[in-house]
Structure formats: structure tokens, C-alpha cells
Amino acid sequence: MIVRNLEEAEKSNRRIVSPDGNWESTRMLLKGDKMGFSFHITTIYAGADFGIHYQNHLESVYCISGEGEVETVADGVVHPIKPGTLYILDKNDKHILRAFKEMKMACVFNPPLSGKEVHNAEGAYELEAEAVEG
Template sequence: MIVRSLHEAEKTDRRIVSPDGNWESTRLLLKNDDMGFSFHITTIYAGADFRMHYQNHLESVYCLSGSGEVETLADNRVYPIEPGTIYILDKNDEHILRAASEMKMACVFNPALSGKEVHNAEGAYELEAEALSA
């Protein structure tokens, strides 16, 4: 069994802050945990407006708090995000995430992230990044 505390994990190298200042993510479950997916609590800062395109991963995102919107670029549809909303990038959807207020999100990635990933120029995570310690 694996048991981790968000509060404790936030004090370790499991907490990643984006170089562009849009978000921070505490990675609670990673590739080296051998579960086949990773689980993160991510904070999207108020006013953030950024493009992502996870070409190598599928992601599900559940909003715990805050509000904003996600826009899918293939069809330019805009979906409101509020507590209790989940959006699922099941087709490697290229999208823009906008935070009207600070949003706390629970995120699941498949395949699992190693832990050090930040978005590349295309808004994706690479398949392999330097792994974090357990």
C-alpha cells in the first residue's frame, strides 16, 4: 500500500512549479509507483491562459475549487469549469485552459508521468523525464 499526504508532498521535489508561472503541481503518484497512471493535485493560478496539447498522454481533470474554462481547438468549443466538473482529453485534444480564479484540479495521466515534466513548446509532456525519488 502507498500512503502519501498532499501537505507533506508539497514540501518535496514532488511539487513542480511551471517555468511560465501558470500552474504548480504536486505529483502524488508517479511512474515509479508502478500503477500505470499518475495522479496530481494541480493549482492553476488566477488569470492563467495557456495552450496545451498532450500528444503523448491522455488526461482526466476534475475541478475541486475555482472557476475557468477549457476550449478545444479542433472545434473552438468552450466549456465552463467549476467545482464538480471533469474534462477528459480522450483524443489528445489540443486545448486552451483559462482560469477566472485560482483552480485546484485533481489530474490523472496515462501513461504515468515520471515527475519532472513541464510543458514543451507544443504544450505537451515528453514521454520520458528524469524520475523523482519515491
């Protein structure tokens, strides 16, 4: 059994802050845990407005708190995000994420992240990245 505490993980190398200042993510479950997916608690800072295109990963995102929207680039459809909203990027959807109020999100990635990933120039995570230890 694996047991982790969010408050403790936030004080460890499992907390990753984006270089662009849009988000931070505490990686609670990673590839090294051998579960077949990774689980993260991610904070999207108020005022963030940025494009993402996970070409190598599928993601499900559940909003715990805050308010914003996600726009699919292919069709321009905007979906509001508020607590209780789940959006699923089941087709590697290129999208724009906007936070009107700071949003706390629970995120699941398949395949799992290794731990140190941040978005590349195309808004994607690389398939192989440096792993978080512990």
C-alpha cells in the same frame, strides 16, 4: 500499500512549478509507483490562459475549486469549469485552459508521468523525463 499526504508532498521534490508561471503540480503518484497511471493535485493560477496539447498522454481533470474554462482548439467549443466538473482529454485534444479564479484540479495521466515534466514548446509532456525519487 502506498500512503502519501498532500501537505507533505507539497514540501518535497514532488511539487513542480511551471517555468511560465501558470501552474504548479504536486505529483502524488508517479510512474515509479508502478500503478499504470499518475495522479496529481494541480493549481492553475488566477489569470492563467495557455495552450496545452498532450500528444503523448491522455488526461482526466476534476475541478475541486475555482472557476475557469477549457476550449478545444479543433472546434472552438468552450466548456465552463467549476467545482464538480470533470473534463477528459480522450483524443489528445489540443486545448486552451483559462482560470478566472485560482483552480485546484485533481489530474490523472496515462501513461504515467515520471515526475519532473513541464510543458514543452508544443504544450506537451515528453514521454521520458527525469524521475522524482521517493
